[in-house]
């Protein structure tokens with residue numbers, strides 16, 4: 178029974194931690210043992226019992242499948258119910274699903290991660306892997322943009338990564354008071370100052386869709402080919418396993434063929450109304 | 453003077469500029485430095501100069517009633533500050549404050565405008581360099597206004 182991908186397993190919240198305004202990270206423990214191992218960029222379908230089910234990316238380390246983390250922003254009924262679950266509370270979980278970040282393609286190359294807002298959560302598993310296997314990669318650059326200083330996700334972790342000498346991290350916010358001494362401006366402005374080789378770099382991008390389009394355009398301007406840019410997209414989902422067609426985007430199903438796509442395959446599928 | 457021309461030609465904003473034009477615009481330029489906290493200019497002041505940043509970061513700020521001073525952009529080495537020099541009524545609409553020691557080339561706006569007026573090829577060259585900066589800032593502003601990281605991003 179446990180193998181039926183449509184059947185949620187019951188899990189318990191082990192820990193719940195606030196990671197920003199309306200944003201909580203849940204550490205959960207499925208009853209009866211861990212789920213299948215997950216890859217960076219994959220998601221699970223989480224059920225708030227009596228409310229509904231939503232797709233949420235795994236935000237923890239793939240090397241620690243027993244410590245299953247999801248970082249959730251309360252935007253509507255289901256996500257709000259999930260973020261309110263206290264330690265010990267039950268939720269449903271099925272997964273992991275989808276195609277994640279192309280970690281094997283990153284070997285030997287510079288890796289540029291461009292994250293916006295909550296988009297850092299699905300990228301964190303990739304960062305854990307990159308840092309754990311640091312010698313396998315060229316330069317690693319994390320460019321992170323968010324709304325304001327108080328909305329910086331995983332702030333303490335970013336600060337500790339920043340102390341390492343083998344990753345370049347720049348954080349920018351859309352606006353701030355004078356108390357903030359970091360960058361202000363959209364995340365694409367950080368690209369011009371980031372030191373990486375655009376011709377052999379791999380870019381991983383996640384954030385609101387408009388931000389991703391701007392980021393892909395700016396990466397292109399910097400010399401990164403569309404084939405080297407990967408984006409994670411979100412669409413409403415029901416089954417999560419390619420059966421219902423709910424998440425269809427042109428010829429692809431986001432739950433099965435994505436959520437991570439190569440930009441050259443995606444660019445014609447995204448709505449391209451000029452701004 | 454020769455050094456200043458070289459510095460100007462080496463600034464990303466003037467990358468690839470004909471050295472002859474470099475010498476002409478250099479006639480409007482001087483080296484400046486600001487300590488952390490100094491203002492390069494204040495809102496509503498005449499836009500008498502624009503700045504090519506060489507070192508250090510500058511915050512562009514507006515003061516909003518009840519919200520205090522808000523930074524809407526920071527700029528660093530290789531970028532330019534003070535776009536109002538180009539467009540009448542030549543007044544700054546925000547404050548620019550040095551966040552750390554800033555070294556820059558200040559260009560006299562009236563002098564630059566006069567040289568562009570006298571030599572339209574130079575003027576066109578300057579337009580080709582300023583327009584992309586304006587466009588990028590406009591697009592960045594749109595992204596900020598859309599508040600893409602808000603709950604409905």
Ligand SMILES: Cc1cc2nc3c(=O)[nH]c(=O)nc-3n(C[C@H](O)[C@H](O)[C@H](O)COP(=O)(O)OP(=O)(O)OC[C@H]3O[C@@H](n4cnc5c(N)ncnc54)[C@H](O)[C@@H]3O)c2cc1C
Pocket residue numbers: 220229231232233234235247248249250251252253254255256257295298299410411412413414436603604605
């Ligand atoms: C593959 C995938 C991975 C995801 N990973 C995460 C994750 O790690 N963390 C997380 O918090 N969310 C993630 N999401 C988004 C999450 O699934 C939705 O926020 C959730 O479905 C909203 O359900 P709801 O019932 O709470 O709100 P709804 O009632 O469905 O929506 C409430 C309001 O929020 C808006 N909204 C819905 N979805 C989003 C969204 N994605 N972004 C912004 N606004 C939205 C709606 O337009 C509506 O106005 C992911 C989505 C996908 C497809």
Ligand code: FES
Pocket residue numbers: 413414415416417418419420421422423424425430431432433
């Ligand atoms: S959610 Fe059913 S096909 Fe993707």
